[in-house]
């Protein structure tokens with residue numbers, strides 16, 4: 001069995017930089033992470049072991065008790081930031097610059113008089129941060145969710161980790177349902193996400209099944225697995241090497257390997273090593 005790793009896979013610079021910042025924190029026990037730093041349980045366990053307090057995403061409405069608060073790479077609204085500062089919290093800000101770019105684009109579109117439509121999941125923390133400072137907006141996760149908006153100008157943005165082809169289909173639907181409006185599209189899908197989607201598209205032409213490594217709750221990881229399944233290929237979504245089972249790969253000549261943007265290089269390497277062992281076992 002041949003194993004081919006996607007040309008772009010795994011951790012992005014935004015997550016890597018956030019982890020570097022947290023590695024430098026001297027007294028983790030007085031620091032609360034405001035939501036999941038990444039949607040990856042391997043990383044979350046490591047942070048817990050170091051002593052960081054971690055707020056579940058559903059608990060973010062409450063003010064953390066800790067004196068220092070980490071803003072995750074997904075970002076937060078200015079309103080929320082001000083609430084934390086007003087409560088005397090010292091912020092350790094790991095917001096990815098590509099998320100900040102989406103916030104700024106949303107503000108610019110609003111100031112230009114456009115009604116903002118965000119393509120993304122309404123319950124995703126990044127999207128909550130983007131729309132948190134807007135007075136009126138719509139969030140659309142699917143084509144079916146697109147509405148008719150009473151606006152002469154519509155500005156469309158996208159969650160950074162959204163699949164490009166689905167975003168394009170939703171944009172077309174917005175235009176079709178709102179012919180009265182002048183539409184402006186700001187492409188805010190981040191380059192690391194595009195690179196991983198493109199690399200997966202190339203990989204799918206060469207393999208019969210794909211192992212996708214990443215957190216169970218990671219939006220971009222789940223989307224990678226869905227892309228494989230939509231193409232009719234078997235997709236095995238795992239968080240760690242230990243989850244791989246030999247019998248999954250019986251009969252496959254070539255298996256691809258990719259990973260979401262919050263997957264650590266060592267996790268990806270361990271999965272690849274386990275796949276190589278399985279390949280040897282199956283050939284024996």
Ligand code: SF4
Pocket residue numbers: 012013014015073074096097098099160161190191192193261
């Ligand atoms: S996925 Fe993109 S936007 Fe999100 S942290 Fe990584 S580089 Fe930044």
